[in-house]
Amino acid sequence: MFNFRLQVFHSVAVNLSFTKAAKELHITQPAVTGNIKELENSLGISLFNREQNSISLTKAGQILLKYTERATAEYKQIEYEIGVLRKSFSGELKIGASTTIEQYILPPILARFNKEHLEISISLYNNNTMNIEKDVISRRIDLGIVEGNVGRKEFRYVPFMKDEIVAFAHSFQPIAKKKKIRLDELIKIPIVLRESGSGTLDIITDELQKHKIKLKDMNVRVSLGSTESIKNFLANGNYMGLASVYAIKKEVAQGYFQIIDIEGLNITRTFNFIYPQGEQNGLLNKLIDFCMNNKR
Numbered sequence: 216m217f218n219f220r221l222q223v224f225h226s227v228a229v230n231l232s233f234t235k236a237a238k239e240l241h242i243t244q245p246a247v248t249g250n251i252k253e254l255e256n257s258l259g260i261s262l263f264n265r266e267q268n269s270i271s272l273t274k275a276g277q278i279l280l281k282y283t284e285r286a287t288a289e290y291k292q293i294e295y296e297i298g299v300l301r302k303s304f305s306g307e308l309k310i311g312a313s314t315t316i317e318q319y320i321l322p323p324i325l326a327r328f329n330k331e332h333l334e335i336s337i338s339l340y341n342n343n344t345m346n347i348e349k350d351v352i353s354r355r356i357d358l359g360i361v362e363g364n365v366g367r368k369e370f371r372y373v374p375f376m377k378d379e380i381v382a383f384a385h386s387f388q389p390i391a392k393k394k395k396i397r398l399d400e401l402i403k404i405p406i407v408l409r410e411s412g413s414g415t416l417d418i419i420t421d422e423l424q425k426h427k428i429k430l431k432d433m434n435v436r437v438s439l440g441s442t443e444s445i446k447n448f449l450a451n452g453n454y455m456g457l458a459s460v461y462a463i464k465k466e467v468a469q470g471y472f473q474i475i476d477i478e479g480l481n482i483t484r485t486f487n488f489i490y491p492q493g494e495q496n497g498l499l500n501k502l503i504d505f506c507m508n509n510k511r
Contacts (some may be wrong), residue, residue, distance in 0.1 A: 295497030305334035311347040373488040380482035390474040
């Protein structure tokens with residue numbers, strides 16, 4: 216079993232917080248502090264610079280972190296290979312995903328995966344692409360699922376699935392009668408979008424610019440912080456929204472929302488799995504393969 220003190224150190228080093236490490240490991244903060252002190256005593260050197268409101272790694276801490284990352288990866292691979300022999304897999308996987316993936320796509324897939332592999336613990340976190348990339352690099356999470364592929368050399372990118380951003384309106388609102396509109400009509404229609412900084416909004420903005428349409432030229436009435444907020448807003452007003460087709464699939468099937476086709480506008484993106492380049496993890500590959508074979 217992977218040395219628990221090294222697990223505690225790794226959690227503190229990655230989070231740079233004794234409190235966050237305690238929550239992550241489900242132990243008390245004094246237990247975290249005690250394990251770190253015992254590890255420092257056994258090595259005869261300080262691993263953290265302790266300041267009033269923060270901590271940072273010493274040179275020794277940086278060296279130890281490098282080796283604990285390797286040890287953690289090796290232990291996960293040991294768990295997997297033993298699982299192959301036992302024909303029963305166990306372990307823990309931490310996944311970070313953007314909102315659309317975390318909320319609308321992964322939960323049913325992970326439910327089926329969990330049904331087949333009860334001893335594999337999975338934690339799913341929601342964050343933006345930039346923070347997911349940071350968490351993958353620091354090993355806070357094992358796997359990221361992000362929008363697009365910017366080609367960063369430190370990552371292995373595995374295409375997962377395509378997504379489409381579509382225009383939609385509440386079926387009971389007058390605007391829903393326009394099942395197809397032209398680009399010049401789009402500028403005049405009152406619209407609700409995600410907030411500035413949203414990955415979805417960035418993709419919409421980039422695609423509109425290809426047609427020489429700027430966001431400031433559109434009739435944007437409200438910007439909201441989530442797709443669910445947009446859906447609830449449209450239920451109470453004669454507006455049009457733009458969102459992932461996966462986010463509204465259920466309501467469209469129920470007749471609650473109507474998709475509005477915009478002639479000449481095709482907003483698509485690819486979701487990619489990302490993990491550190493060159494890293495081997497059989498359990499991770501098993502999950503990726505399962506997701507690829509069970510996406511709908």
